[in-house]
Amino acid sequence: MEALILRSQSPDLVKFMEQQNVWNKLATEEDFLEGVNHLAKGITDHKGDYMARLVSCLTPTLSNLYDPQRVVVAGFLAEVQKYCTTVLSAMMAGMDDKEDPEDDITLESMSGLSKILKEIAESNVRPILVNIALRIRPCFEKEKGAVRAAAFQLFGNLSRFGDGPSKEPFLEQIHTNFVSILLHLNDEDEEVKKSCKFALRQFGPLLSSSAMNKMFQQYLIDDKDISYGEFMYDLSKIIITDIQSKVNFYVMGNVSFFRSSWVMIRGNAAMFAGFLLGNLPKDHHTLISKDHVCGALIQLLKDPAPEVRQKAAEAISLLYEY
Known part of the structure; x- marks a missing residue:
């Protein structure tokens, strides 16, 4: 020794x-x-x-x-x-290492955090729970697939601390990152898809929607493919029914991904925004910042990727009542 x-x-x-x-x-x-x-x-x-x-x-x-x-x-x-707060803080520092161009230290730090979070008490994590979630968020959009997968896995593991005194602040983090996780559920990297499924299954019980949780537990199986378009269409209806107050927040979250560097994510965002807008009852259209959203969708019609232009056109076709 x-x-x-x-x-x-x-x-x-x-x-x-x-x-x-x-x-x-x-x-x-x-x-x-x-x-x-x-x-x-x-x-x-x-x-x-x-x-x-x-x-x-x-x-x-x-x-x-x-x-x-x-x-x-x-x-x-x-x-x-x-001393776990000290340990966690030290490991989080590794996620911000400026001399880590390949994100190897970031990946190691997140993998380590996932392991140690399985063993420590909620009271020890509570003071820095939101800080951990904030540190993870930029990693959802990292170029390296392994880093994105580790980030979504780590966020899912944080759900262990989301049903006690930390529930309210952690729920806010779920809503903040919900769109990103759902869009990467159809990521080009298979491990990222699995990690997103894991995260959604983990925090499904924390959401105030038994229908949504049932959907996550029933369909988001690691080694089973989903029909992403059908899944998101059905999910958008549940969101509108059960957590309608968040619809505009989610729509605007999708708009922020219209400039994603990934063609697939831009297309996913256009589709998800279209489903939320298209399924929203007419008497609730005032909840939506529709001028901004419609303008952003029109801009997507000029996207260099034909599949993104197609998704944008399909989304716009759902807005005939606006």
Whole structure:
């Protein structure tokens, strides 16, 4: 263990271990658990980016047959819980690394966060839950498919904390990111599609619509294709019925994707906006910023991609009552 820490290239961690006399404590039975606690604190404070892998590796030991191993791991994880805000903050910092042009550090940070979020208590995440969601959002539109997939997976894992005291702020984050997740449900990358299905299944129960949740659980199966157009058409009707107050917000969210760099996403956005507008009852048309939306759809008729122009034309054809 000492050799491993020395190879970590972290002088601060090595210094901490020496100051706390950790190696001697780990060598004696009566001081062993205290040494484990110091070890956990040292790694948390000085090598927080290691923590996700450690937690992932150690957690299965909690169901081990050997009591001493379970006790040691439980002690280590309990100490980690005390400092988990520090750990999460350190891992979130990796998502903003300016010297990461290939997004490798971002990908590793999000994968690590997904692992560690499965193990920690809601009370430890609550103070930074919204901050995590805000950090994830730009990654939904990253060029690398693996990063987009990890981002949607991580957002889905945040749903574990969305049904307690954090429900209201997390629901706002769901609504803010709902359009993006639904558009990438028809992404060019298969892993992104799976991650979007996972996220929708996870936060479906948090939405105030049993019909929508039933739809997500029934049709969004990882290895099963969906008829995306039919799915979105039916979903738009449920949205209008069950969460009508958000319709204009979602429509404007779609308009923001009319300038996406992906042809498929621009087409998806035009289609979704058209379904929401076309299915909205006439007496609720005043809810919509229709001049802005219609103008944006008309601009899409000039899109360089023929499939986007087709989707825009189809969306406009649904607006005959406007």
